[in-house]
Amino acid sequence: MLRTLSALLLAGLAVHAQAKVDSAQADRLGRDLTPLGGEMAGNAAGTIPRWEGGLATPPANYQPGMHHPDPYAGEQPLYNVSAQNLAQYKAQLPIGLQVMLEKNPDYFLRVFPTHRSAAAPQRIYDATQQNALGARLISGGNGVEGAASGIPFPIPQNGQQAIWNHIMRYRGDQIRFVTNQAAVLENGSYNLLKLERDIYFVYGRDGMTTGDLNNTLFYYKYKILAPSRVAGSALVVQETIDQVLAIRKAWRFSRGDRRVRRLPMLAYDSLQPDTNGLATADVVDSYNGAPDRYEWTLKGKQEMLVPYNSYAVHQQGIPYENIVKSKHLNPELLRYELHRVWVVEADLRKGFRHPFGKRRFYLDEDSWQILAVDLYDMDGKLIGLQESHPISYYEVPMFGSTLETIYDFKGNRYFVDGLDNNEPMYDFNADLKRTDFTVQALRSGGI
Template identity: 45%
Template sequence: MANLIRWTLVAGLFAAAPALAKVSADEAAKLGKELTPVGATKTANADGSIPAWDGGLTKAPACFKGEGSRYCDPFGDDKPLLTITAKNLAEHKAKLTAGQIALFEKYPDSYSMKVYETRRTFANPPFVYDATARNATSATLGGNGEALQGAITGIPFPIPQNGHEVIWNHKVRYRDIGVRRWNNQFAVTTAGDYNLVKIQEDAFFVYSQPDIDPASLNNKILYFLQLTTAPARLAGTILLVHETMDQVAEPRGAWQYNPGQRRLRRAPNIAYDNPGTASDGLRTNDQLDMYNGAMDRYQWKLVGKKEIYVPANSYALHSDALKYRDVMKKGHINQDHARYELRRVWVVDSFVKPGVSHIYKRRTFHVDEDSWQIVAVDVYDQRDQMWRVQEGHHVIAYDKPYQLPVLETVYDLQSARYLVMAANNEDEETRTRKFSVEDFSPTSVSKLATK
């Protein structure tokens, strides 16, 4: 009962918080003390099942072979503390999301969750921490939450006052400055078969550069280039995105190249609930990276914090010893390779605004307090029924350091199908790349497309 009362008080406090409130200097001074440098509670929880944060994982383990090699598992000797199945589900519901519970109910004979010791491995470079401290007292939102102002490089709202701020923290979290990765997609059938779409992606996170002047960003926070290489019918398809900081003054810029048309064209439909690239209708554009893009079709409510079991330190699932067939199974991924830990998460509810449309009427986001990474999403249809469930599996790129997505799922409970994104077990590891803004200009991409 005491926990319920505390939860209710926290929920009421954050629901009533002013939309554009700044954090005081006294509040910001908690960063690096009782709070981590990016705003998480630094101390352990009441029973110690969530330990205190001690700086994270910043030293590569002996198994790591250096820049560009696979991020091997520093915790390969860990054994599960418990395994949740449909048989003991009732004992653990309080620490599960509604979507996770729905997966146990949908697949009672096969779905399980192995829960391991919580290891708070998250870390970022010192310049990100320094920038976050500056942002805490300067960052604001304009344009009904669609314009980020007074922030650069670090987390803009380490002590959030509303749901918009939490989601902005996710959208601009540090993910290196430039990377190339394989974002392979698997649309898995009800029988467990799948269609593989191989996608190479380049991203230039201009917002995340150290010592950058916000005025020099030209209102951009990132540049994104996606090249589909297989299957043959899709090979050569290109997507280019310029994501903006003030989305009221300048909406996202997007272009698409279709090899059949041999021309790079504006693509304003690359947003919101339009179908995602080669996803077989199993995700929307705004579900890539768990959530991306404008937030203006939803009302956002910061509910508070909660302790739940979420994917974390997913090195085993990311191993190059696994083949894609080892991961993709009927109904859901092979949960034997998935690692869950008890974490504190921010809970944010979103509801479609009156007068606008989205195929998802409501979404509940669970955002890891250490990394500001969305780790689970419950997605509801127009009848308020659970429709889809998202989970994000990640590792710490300990030589950088930052939190690296290694596999994302979108489970469609109604069709009994699912989509996997960002897996690269049989391909190259995500690598740091040096980019310029010119690499992502429509002119440069047009030349690339016609080579």
């Protein structure tokens, strides 16, 4: 049974799907609520501390371009959770993570002291305050208007608003980064695929107005760097906000025939290339794209053990084979903490099909980053788990995942993305512009 924040809160939130909060509620932001809508106070047990602004500045030993030094490197785990003591902690674990522990006797969670490190620039906080009164869902919940930056619904009234908070959370103005991904088979074998990625954010950009958005969330492209047999192939995506009004546009340059082709559909349940069938288009970033194929339910808030402050697995020079193990990631490099999360359930609407007939999302109250997802098939059987292992990119500041996984319980395999330990670090000041994300740019870049 989920322990909701309070029955009174949920009663107030369920009044009307499209209703905005009043000024008295909005004034709570920055007072008893954090600027993005989390509870400012810690919990009664003292195991979750008060939010004090997060990690908004780099530590003294940080230099630009470094893999982020771990501000908590000296800490030791409070305890471990494994199949042997699972019963003691079940109420605080996503169901998918419980199954992970039951299926893998060698797997365990290292649980550390909780640090509420999520932070964002002041302008994001200011925009969020305005959004609380001005943002609203449109197109049956498939779009958002009245917001150009910040969290659109910091005091969510329904599940759609909560998932839009994740989709539209701040991730910088632009990023260039190189990461590796791998589909790990049942026997533990895998091949790394190295990608150079660029993202140019439109929503959330400094100085952006609602009139400038033109229904655009961001532009994205990647170029395959290795292995050599596919190096040079590339993809460009123009991501819309309301994808029912105007679908996501995507083009792929194939090294094999040196042609650019428009992809007819790169959304919902279409499979991502080079993932061995493990990843659908909408599992990138834990969830992305239009919410129209699911019914969304805001279940409340709960204290959960989730991935957080995952600096240890992010450090420079760790061989990828030390991270990517058979069946799961190396638990010795992962960090879990107790945090309050919003729980949102998504049930597939009648008339649609998807490998995931139901999903249960766990969203960080301080950043709106999805931290874990329970995945169910069309028959309601639990078949998988997604996890995001986040850090505070304190030089921005921005809180986001450094590593993402999706576990397939049926096939005893998993997909991991974000391996960056032996690559240049994320560049949040990359010289990117909108014209870098056109078909012409894709063609000229490939040639």
